[in-house]
Amino acid sequence: MPDEFDGDRQFATTLARGLDILHCFTPRESQLGNAELAARTGMTKATISRFTYTLTRLGYLRVNRMNNKFQLGSAVLSLSYPLLASLSVRQIARPSMKELADQIRGSVSLGMRDRLNVVYLESSRSNTPLGLPADIGLSYPIVRTAMGRALLAALPAERREALCNEIAVKAPNEWNTFRERVMSGIDYFYERGFCVSYGDLRQEVHAVAVPMKPSADGEILVFNCGVPSYLLKENQLEGDIGPRLVSMVRSVEGAMGIY
Numbered sequence: 001m002p003d004e005f006d007g008d009r010q011f012a013t014t015l016a017r018g019l020d021i022l023h024c025f026t027p028r029e030s031q032l033g034n035a036e037l038a039a040r041t042g043m044t045k046a047t048i049s050r051f052t053y054t055l056t057r058l059g060y061l062r063v064n065r066m067n068n069k070f071q072l073g074s075a076v077l078s079l080s081y082p083l084l085a086s087l088s089v090r091q092i093a094r095p096s097m098k099e100l101a102d103q104i105r106g107s108v109s110l111g112m113r114d115r116l117n118v119v120y121l122e123s124s125r126s127n128t129p130l131g132l133p134a135d136i137g138l139s140y141p142i143v144r145t146a147m148g149r150a151l152l153a154a155l156p157a158e159r160r161e162a163l164c165n166e167i168a169v170k171a172p173n174e175w176n177t178f179r180e181r182v183m184s185g186i187d188y189f190y191e192r193g194f195c196v197s198y199g200d201l202r203q204e205v206h207a208v209a210v211p212m213k214p215s216a217d218g219e220i221l222v223f224n225c226g227v228p229s230y231l232l233k234e235n236q237l238e239g240d241i242g243p244r245l246v247s248m249v250r251s252v253e254g255a256m257g258i259y
Helices: 015-025 034-041 045-057 075-088 089-103 146-155 159-169 172-192 236-255
Strands: 061-064 069-072 108-114 117-125 139-141 197-199 207-212 224-226
Touching: 015 034, 015 045, 034 045, 034 069, 045 061, 045 069, 089 108, 089 117, 089 224, 089 236, 108 146, 117 146, 139 146, 139 207, 146 159, 146 172, 146 197, 146 207, 146 224, 159 172, 172 197, 207 236, 224 236
Parallel strands: none
Antiparallel strands: 061 069, 108 117, 108 224, 117 139, 197 207, 207 224
């Protein structure tokens, strides 16, 4: 458990530990046993066993009978649906996203912040093979992505500084590697209205991202375009795709009455 919560009497440590267990599962490590979960969380095997038993009884985990390891259960998906359903922008933007994805022969996705990452809420893609295609629920580090940098650029100065400081403390290696690109990306956003990434997440994919205007509660959603680098002509990302994405985002905002 992070030191930042030490001494916080309102913080429910037991609940946080249970959620930490759920966060251990990834697309590449979708099945984990108690010993593996103990190693990842730092909890004892006895503690992990009680948590996994409870989470299984509640439907958040299920047991793979072939190897007796745990997998995420359907209750996790049910928990996320109300969030997705409440975001009307997904339905409004979907036709425009698909149209642009076909035009650029890549993908167009919508995301929001999840702690030190950005997570995809909606995605459309062309028929062009993209390796690991963008999909709902995928999560990537803020500093490595055009989407994350656009999110930072759209934040008020105080919130942006606080988030950058948090990244520097909790993910120092990534921050030291990408800090200059993050800061220059924010400056670039103020000049052009979008951020770019040339293979910082995946070498074979270049991306551009544009934030929407903040919602009433301060939440910022961000659209991006990802295109295989071999399909891009010189200056196409910044000279063509970036402005197209800006235009699409402004159109979506207009359809939602955001001006």
